[in-house]
Amino acid sequence: MEETERGNGGKLKLKKKVMTMLLIIPILLAIWPSTHGLASDLFRPPRKHSPFRPRFNESDPEALEMLAERIEIIVTGQIIFSRKVPNTSWTLVDRPVNDYISKHRKEIWNETIAIIGLLFLFSVLMLYMQHRTEKKAKHKTDAAIQEKQAAQDASKAKSLFLANMSHEIRTPLTAIIGYGETLLRSDQSIEDRIEAVNTVISSGEHLLNLINDILDVSKIEAEKLVLENAEISPFKIASEVDRIISGQAKRKGVEFSITYDFPLPAVVYSDAIRVKQILLNLCSNAIKFTDNGYIRVSLRYEKSMDRLYFIIQDSGIGMSDETANVVFDSFTQADSTTTRKYGGTGLGLTLSKQLARLLGGDIDVNSKLGTGSTFALHIPTNIKSKDNLIYDEKDIPIYCADAETQLQFDKLSGKVLIAEDNINNQKLIKRHLEKMGLTVFAVDNGKRAIDQALSENYDMIFMDIQMPVMGGLEAVKQLREKGFEKPVVALTANALQEDKERCLSVGCNEYATKPIHYEQLYQITRKYMTVVPEPLINNPLHSTIPSEDEDYKKLIHAFVLELKPTIKKLQQACLNEKWDLLANMIHQLKGLGGSYGFPDITEISAKIEFQLVGKNYTEATALLNELHIVIERIILGYQQTDSNVRNVAGI
Numbered sequence: 001m002e003e004t005e006r007g008n009g010g011k012l013k014l015k016k017k018v019m020t021m022l023l024i025i026p027i028l029l030a031i032w033p034s035t036h037g038l039a040s041d042l043f044r045p046p047r048k049h050s051p052f053r054p055r056f057n058e059s060d061p062e063a064l065e066m067l068a069e070r071i072e073i074i075v076t077g078q079i080i081f082s083r084k085v086p087n088t089s090w091t092l093v094d095r096p097v098n099d100y101i102s103k104h105r106k107e108i109w110n111e112t113i114a115i116i117g118l119l120f121l122f123s124v125l126m127l128y129m130q131h132r133t134e135k136k137a138k139h140k141t142d143a144a145i146q147e148k149q150a151a152q153d154a155s156k157a158k159s160l161f162l163a164n165m166s167h168e169i170r171t172p173l174t175a176i177i178g179y180g181e182t183l184l185r186s187d188q189s190i191e192d193r194i195e196a197v198n199t200v201i202s203s204g205e206h207l208l209n210l211i212n213d214i215l216d217v218s219k220i221e222a223e224k225l226v227l228e229n230a231e232i233s234p235f236k237i238a239s240e241v242d243r244i245i246s247g248q249a250k251r252k253g254v255e256f257s258i259t260y261d262f263p264l265p266a267v268v269y270s271d272a273i274r275v276k277q278i279l280l281n282l283c284s285n286a287i288k289f290t291d292n293g294y295i296r297v298s299l300r301y302e303k304s305m306d307r308l309y310f311i312i313q314d315s316g317i318g319m320s321d322e323t324a325n326v327v328f329d330s331f332t333q334a335d336s337t338t339t340r341k342y343g344g345t346g347l348g349l350t351l352s353k354q355l356a357r358l359l360g361g362d363i364d365v366n367s368k369l370g371t372g373s374t375f376a377l378h379i380p381t382n383i384k385s386k387d388n389l390i391y392d393e394k395d396i397p398i399y400c401a402d403a404e405t406q407l408q409f410d411k412l413s414g415k416v417l418i419a420e421d422n423i424n425n426q427k428l429i430k431r432h433l434e435k436m437g438l439t440v441f442a443v444d445n446g447k448r449a450i451d452q453a454l455s456e457n458y459d460m461i462f463m464d465i466q467m468p469v470m471g472g473l474e475a476v477k478q479l480r481e482k483g484f485e486k487p488v489v490a491l492t493a494n495a496l497q498e499d500k501e502r503c504l505s506v507g508c509n510e511y512a513t514k515p516i517h518y519e520q521l522y523q524i525t526r527k528y529m530t531v532v533p534e535p536l537i538n539n540p541l542h543s544t545i546p547s548e549d550e551d552y553k554k555l556i557h558a559f560v561l562e563l564k565p566t567i568k569k570l571q572q573a574c575l576n577e578k579w580d581l582l583a584n585m586i587h588q589l590k591g592l593g594g595s596y597g598f599p600d601i602t603e604i605s606a607k608i609e610f611q612l613v614g615k616n617y618t619e620a621t622a623l624l625n626e627l628h629i630v631i632e633r634i635i636l637g638y639q640q641t642d643s644n645v646r647n648v649a650g651i
Contacts, residue, residue: 165210176204179200190613208515213351217350220355230271230272232275233266233397234264235266235397242297244280245284253292256295257294258298265381265383265388268308277352286316289317290314293372294313295312298310298311301389306382308378308379309378311375311377317372318369319367319373323367324373328353328363328365352377359379362378363375409522409619410526411437412530413437413438413529413530414438414530415459416461416525417443417449418430419443419445419449419467426444429491444467447470449472460487461486463508465492466492476488477507487510487528490511492513493514510527539636540638541637542597543598544597557638563631566585567628570582570624574617590602590606593605608624
């Protein structure tokens with residue numbers, strides 16, 4: 001609107017200038033004949049018809065004064081008498097101006113036309129130059145206005161992003177603080193406490209993911225994000241995404257499925273972590289905006305283009321064309337209403353788009369408001385042989401669950417030193433390591449870590465990088481220089497690639513970023529510590545309830561008889577991931593164990609039940625193995641006195 005008004009204003013100014021010139025031209029034509037004689041006589045060299053003879057000395061003040069008087073007479077049209085001009089050789093001709101004009105009319109007219117033409121061309125040139133100057137000035141002004149508007153839009157977008165970010169941070173923090181406080185109340189049931197703990201954990205993970213997204217965007221903008229190009233299986237990535245997303249979809253009541261459009265390459269070359277990150281972002285986004293219906297992921301291979309497609313289709317709220325055009329922009333979500341209703345910072349899709357392009361691919365979107373959206377991620381396969389294809393679902397390799405879910409937490413043996421200045425982190429890591437069976441000592445700076453490591457025989461050191469007095473990098477460097485050869489693991493909140501390289505370059509064996517989960521800490525520690533073998537079942541357990549009642553003894557013996565088939569049922573339910581069935585059986589066993597005088601059964605069963613309610617199936621599986629050992633010890637205690645128990649035990 002403003003640009004149109006400025007354009008119209010410029011045209012009006014140009015028209016006014018042209019009209020002014022057209023008015024000036026007739027005025028010049030009218031006055032020129034009466035002044036031409038003066039012009040001819042004053043400003044041209046002498047000629048035979050000129051009223052002046054030789055040119056006079058222009059520097060003579062008296063001559064100039066006399067000339068000015070004569071000019072006034074000529075302009076008024078009075079009769080001029082021949083008279084000598086003092087101090088010059090000039091003679092004024094005794095002749096009226098009108099007679100002079102009549103005598104030289106044709107010559108005057110021709111000169112007048114020529115001068116008018118020159119004046120017109122000069123005026124047009126001046127108008128053109130002025131118009132060009134104004135156009136350049138207008139262009140600069142418009143560019144400045146656009147830059148200012150772009151800066152204002154960017155500032156507004158960032159302000160909106162910070163407002164959304166504040167909301168995204170405060171929301172989980174509110175849950176963490178609130179549910180943390182409820183854990184201290186004595187009126188909370190076990191279910192309430194488990195719900196509070198799970199909420200604290202999920203809120204903390206949400207904050208961690210938010211920080212990771214911001215760091216990834218920053219690394220991409222700084223061109224410091226390092227990508228891998230290794231052999232990966234699209235089927236394994238799909239199975240991992242299915243394991244994570246299917247649970248989320250189920251809790252929301254949305255159907256989730258993955259299909260394959262064969263043939264598909266068995267392997268491709270890309271960055272598995274980043275591909276999985278993009279797919280999880282797209283699927284999580286689909287779940288967020290789909291209240292009912294379905295989310296379908298399909299894999300397709302375009303051999304001619306050497307492209308592998310992951311297509312995510314949902315039946316959610318969809319988007320308008322206008323929204324779809326900006327959905328990948330930084331700090332952007334559909335609109336403020338969407339942000340208020342569904343939450344989010346708008347970083348997920350932006351980050352996914354940038355990662356896809358860094359991988360050599362892209363993300364396309366097709367959406368219709370009210371009917372759903374389709375996001376298509378495509379990446380180059382970079383495979384050399386196009387013959388390594390899978391044509392049927394039965395040929396898909398079976399991938400085991402992640403090492404995290406398969407991990408058995410065996411007891412470890414060894415002595416570990418922790419260098420960590422934050423007392424809360426220090427206590428947490430120490431508690432984790434002690435749970436593994438390790439002996440742990442902690443210090444709060446690098447200098448003390450050096451003194452302690454050289455004075456005691458430690459099998460391993462966990463070293464924080466940023467500490468007072470002396471940092472972790474300097475401490476590790478000095479330890480290596482002084483001959484310390486035991487493994488050192490860097491613990492740091494710095495998550496950039498150059499931070500990892502710096503830690504490894506001074507002599508660290510491993511690099512772990514905070515916050516570190518128990519499973520990750522255990523996997524790192526187990527690599528360098530001694531695994532304690534499972535204890536031999538040579539310590540029998542008996543019921544703690546003394547009874548001379550033969551009928552009661554028979555009940556205890558009957559309970560022991562059922563323990564062996566019970567543990568088999570529990571293990572089978574765990575293997576088949578029938579967690580609800582497992583929870584019911586464990587709950588019953590927990591009550592029976594205490595009733596028959598076996599508190600170990602009750603204690604471990606209660607722990608398993610707690611983990612099942614919290615959906616911590618990895619820990620529940622590890623505890624189930626402990627329960628198996630306890631049951632074997634109970635059976636061992638009765639095998640010598642009861643032949644029936646001996647037969648059940650298979651001994």
